[in-house]
Amino acid sequence: MFVLFFIILMRLFKLQVRDFEENLKLSNYYSQRQIPILAPRGEILDKDGEVLATNVESYILEYSYRNNSKSFFKVISEVLDILERYDEELYDNFELKVNPFRFEFGGLNESDKKSRELRFKTDRGYYEKLKKKYFPSVKELTDTQKRELENYILDISVEEVFYDLIKEYDLYKLLDESTLDSNSTGKEIYDSLTSEYTDEYIRKYMFIKDSIKMNSFSEFNPVILATDLKKETAFEIMQKQNMLQGINVSQKSIRYYPEGEFASNIIGYIGPIDDNQKERYQQEGYNIAYDVIGRAGVESVFESNLRGNHGGNVIKVDNNGVKKQEIFEKESRPGDNLYLTIDKDLQKVAERALSDVMLGLQKTGNNHGSGLDTSNATRGAAVVMDVNNGNILSLVSLPNYDPNVFVSEDNMTEETREKYFATNLKEFGENYIKERNLDIDVDTLFPLSDKDNMNSLRDDPNDIYPKVFFNYATQGLIPPGSTFKPLTAIAALEEGVIKPDELIKDNVIFEAYNNQWRNLIDYSLGSIDVKDALRTSNNHFFYEVGNRMYNSKNSNLEGLDVLANWAWKFGLGRPPNSTKYISTTGIELIETTGQVFNSQSMKSNIVALSSYNIVDILNRGEFGKYKFKPIDISKKNSDGEKLSKLKKEIKDLVKKILSEDLPLDIEQEILNEKVNYLSTNLKELFIQLVGYYAKEFGMNYEQSDIDNMTNAITDYILYSLRTEIYTPGNVINASIGQGISLFTPVQLVSYIATLVNGGIRYKLNLVDKIVDVDNNLVKEYNPEILEKVYLKQENVDAVIEGMRRVNRTGSTANVFTNGNYFPIETGGKTGTATFKEDGMQEKVGRAAYGVFVGFAPVENPEIAVCVVLYDGGHGYFGAYVARAIFEAYFKERLQKDYPKYVPMFPYTYTLMD
Known part of the structure; x- marks a missing residue:
């Protein structure tokens, strides 16, 4: 008896004394909760401190699920009732939707959607589940087995996933538990649930449970149930918080863009972290449950500066989750503030003017005369830069969007979702064709990405539909047309093939290399110098100087690249394979780098x-004088290994020969060797190919067929295509901005700035400085010179004078001089470049690009401007946008020096007040 008493006493001692510290730690651990204090993002401001992106305080409804699983359904039911009474929406980023069952992954292509669906299902256990089912004994899957498994996962329907999650998340507990049990199938539970609840109501419990599961890697991070609650909603929930275990209302800074759509192509927007980004951002210290990231614009580029550092509270709670004591607090620190180089007032005027001109062109439609139809002038860009430091003062891309829509799921209506992410191109295309009476069908205009799948996304190969997330100012590649002529002029002057006052006779038709190039007008302007050639945009003059530059070089290759070597100095492309610059402008936003014509x-x-x-040639069975029985070498899924290999070898042989440098002045002996090599190897491959077709398909070919196929392709490659690459006619086309040259508006404005400031090419800056929350300087962006182009001042002056004449007496005189004279001297150049030749432009309802470049003042240039109007028809219309920009920029000077001046655009003054 004593021994038994002693044993009990010792165990009691161990429990009460020796294990006290351990139990205390355990008790404390289970009664503590970490509440994050989210750091506000830094503000985005214009150059004068005008706020473009800020934060507003918002009430957030959270659910901390630790130790509250038993009360889940009761608590959530009460919360849903409160939210419904106050007409509040749940924070819903769950991609599985109902009525009908479907996944919604935003405006992605089919491949991206499949990847997101695969990730969604994998995160919910289907990879492991199906691996056990189909590959139970395989430890390490091969690549083929992985692809097979992925196909099994993708074959699972949305309905099946919905039923599986009903079972996975014990949603049978919504009913009387005596009715069903955990052994019931998901479909059985669903059938019972629908007798009392709607699919949408069931889904609410499902995605809350799903959020808990997806957030289960962190014990303390709460699940967000709703954002931006009304005060009265938040207060009622706070009053009932003792009865709502795990529910908490906190305050959080929500991103707010006070100007709505204004400058959205620069600012960008924020959004939650996507599934396919989770791993990356977790490694960078983000909490994927509640952190947001910049998704576009400077919000994205400067994410690391803007995000701030979160703080947090460690609190002690009772068994019901009610706060009893604050143990520790770490303050959050807001992100850094970003000051842009943008002038808010100038940006407003540029946006308004560009929008007005585009709307005017849309309304005029096909009433211009001469067959021009500008009804699809729905996209455009305008850029203004300081020519003396590279700062961007305005950067406009239309159409734009309201970034406030993406701050919260609550802001995303079905209408906005369809507008931004799920555009019905079939419906749009049918209306587009009908309105313009086009002789084309919608499947040609907007072809399916997968012709065998009528539900696949449609492509827009003719760039017809306006894309709000596409930055036309930094990403839109356009042919420059005659806006390239100032570059040709300065290159010709610097190369010494013309002098500033040298006269060249306008012969209307320029003949060279067995070809003809014509002026736009059928009469001669007589003998003109470079200044009047720019004023009149005389093609013949620039054909002549382009050809002179070509002939001034010692070889075909040198001559072909003479213009490119000058264009590259001005940031219009870069030498192929060059690693000197990733971007030719250096602008902070994502950009596409255009390229000028060059031989490579x-x-x-x-x-x-x-x-x-x-x-195509082999399918037609003829080329020039050669005729033969058609043969198909197009790639087909049904091709066997041998046939596929033969087809590829023929194409690879052609590419190999074409990839070599074979200029027109190559020695005849070398050319003969190439002809012999290509024809010999082609003939051998064609012999094997026709043998295969004869054996497998009973298709018989004569020796003459093989000989003519060989000769046709050899001639096509070494004479037709080689001539197309190396003909001097390419330089003649490039000299007036035609051919393969394509540039972005930011490249064009940078080139004009470099020209008029005397040859200094600055890096383009959108950001002036970054400061912390206490206004301490974090980083300042000073002017950075990318290149110095050494130019003779007399040559620069000649080009500037020519551009001045364009605005005074040339193609844009009606904008700057006639009727409403603009008193500050400006320079400009219009460009009109076709989208597609041979009538294809009109067939698809498009018109030429309207491009205008300009600068002011002429005497001492301060700013350069580029305006692009997609389907604008003529660069002349872009000059109106530039006029509005000049009026806004020089407002104070105009009011002081020309007090009687009346603006052409009244809002150029009023929008700035």
Whole structure:
């Protein structure tokens, strides 16, 4: 008896004394909760401190699920009732939707959607589940087995996933538990649930449970149930918080863009972290449950500066989750503030003017005369930069969007979701065709990305539909047309093939290399110098000087690249394979880098298209004087290994020969060797190919067919395509901005700035400085010179004078001089470049690009401007936007020096007040 008593006493001692510290730690651990204090994002401001992006305080409804699983359904039911009474929405980023069952992954292509669906299902256990089912004994799957498994996962329907999650998340507990039990199937539970609840109501419990599961990697991070609650909603929940275990209302800074759509192409927007980004951002210290990230614009580029550092509270709670004591607090620190180089007032005027001109062109439609139809002038860009430091003062891309829509799921209506992410191109295309009476069907205009799947997304190969997330100012590649002529002029002057006052006779038709190039007008302007050539945009003059530059060089290749070497100095592209610059402008936003005509790029373009062209020739069975029985070398899924290999070898042989440098002045002996090499190897491959077709398909070919196929492709490659690459006619076309040259508006404005400031090419800056919350300087962006182009001042002056004449007596005189004279001297140049030749432009309802570049003042240039109007028809219309910009920029000077001046655009003054 004593022994038994002693044993009990010792165990009691151990429990009460020796294990006290351990139990205390355990008790404290289970009664503590960490509440994050989220750091507000830094503000985005214009150059004068005008706020473009800030934060507003908002009430957030959270659910901390620790130790509250038993009360889940009761608590959530009460919360849903309160939210419904106050007409509040749940924070819903759950991609599985009902009525009908479907996944919604936003405006992605089919491949991206499949990847997101695969990730969604994998995160919810289907990878492991199906791996056990189909590959139970395989430890390490091969690549083929992985692809097979992924296909099994994708084959699971949305309905099946919905039923599985009903079971997974014990949603049978919504009913009388005596009715069903955990052994019931998901479908059985669903059938019972629908007798009392709607699919949408069931889904609410499902995605809350799903959020808990997806957030289960962190014990303390709460699940967000609703954002931006009304005060009265928040207060009622706070009053009932003792009865709502795990529910908490906190205050959080919500991103707010006070100007709505204004400058959205610069600012960008924020959004939650996507599934496919979770791993990356977790490694960078983000909490994927509640952190947001910049998704576009400077919000994205400067994410690391803007995000701030979160703080947090450690509190002690009772068994019901009610706060009893605050143990520790770490304050959050707001993100850094971003000051842009943008002038808010100037940006407003540029946006308004560009929008007004576009709307005017849309309304005029096909009433311009001469067959021009500008009804689809729905996209455009305008850029203004300081020519003396590279600062961007305005950067406009239309159409734009309201970034406030993406701050919260509550802001995303079905209408906005469809507008931004799920555009019905079939419906749009049908209306587009009908309104313009086009002789084309919607499947040609907007072809399906997968022709065998009528539900696949449609492509827009003709760039017809306006894309709100596409930055037309930094990403839109356009042919420059005659806005390239100032570059040709300065290059010709610096190369010494013309002098500033030298006269060249306008012969209307320029003849060279067995070809003709014509002026736009059918009469001669007589003998003109470079200044009047710019004023009148005389093609013949620039054909002549382009050809002179070509002939001034010692070889075909040198001559072909003479213009490109000058264009590259001004940031209009860069030498192929050059690693000197990733971007030719250095602007902080995502941009596309355009390229000027050069022999290597031309060759690359031809090589890329060569396979399609030889497939076409062989399918037609003729080329020039050669005729033969057609043969198909197009790639087909049904091709066997041998046939597929033969087809590829023919195409690879052609690409190999074309990729070599074979200029027109190559020695005849070397050319003969190439002809012999290509024809010999082609003939051998064609012999094997026709043998295969004869054996497998009973298709018989004569020796003459093989000989003519060989000769046709050899001639096509080494004479037709080679001439197309290396003809001096390419330089003649490039001299007036035609051919393969394509540039973005930011490249064009940078080139004009470099020209008029005397040859200094600055890096383009959108950000002036970054300061912390206490206004301490974090980083300042000073002017950075990318390149110095050494130019003779007399040559620069000649080009500037020519551009001044354009606005005074040339194509834009009606904008700057006639009727409403603009008193500050400006320079400009219009450009009109077709979208597609041979009538295709009109067939698809498009018009030429309207491009205008300009600068002011002439005497001492301060700003450069580029305006682009997609389907604008003529660069002349862009000059109106530039006029509005000049009026706004020089407002104070105009009011002081020209007090009687009346603006052409009244809002250029009023929008700035």
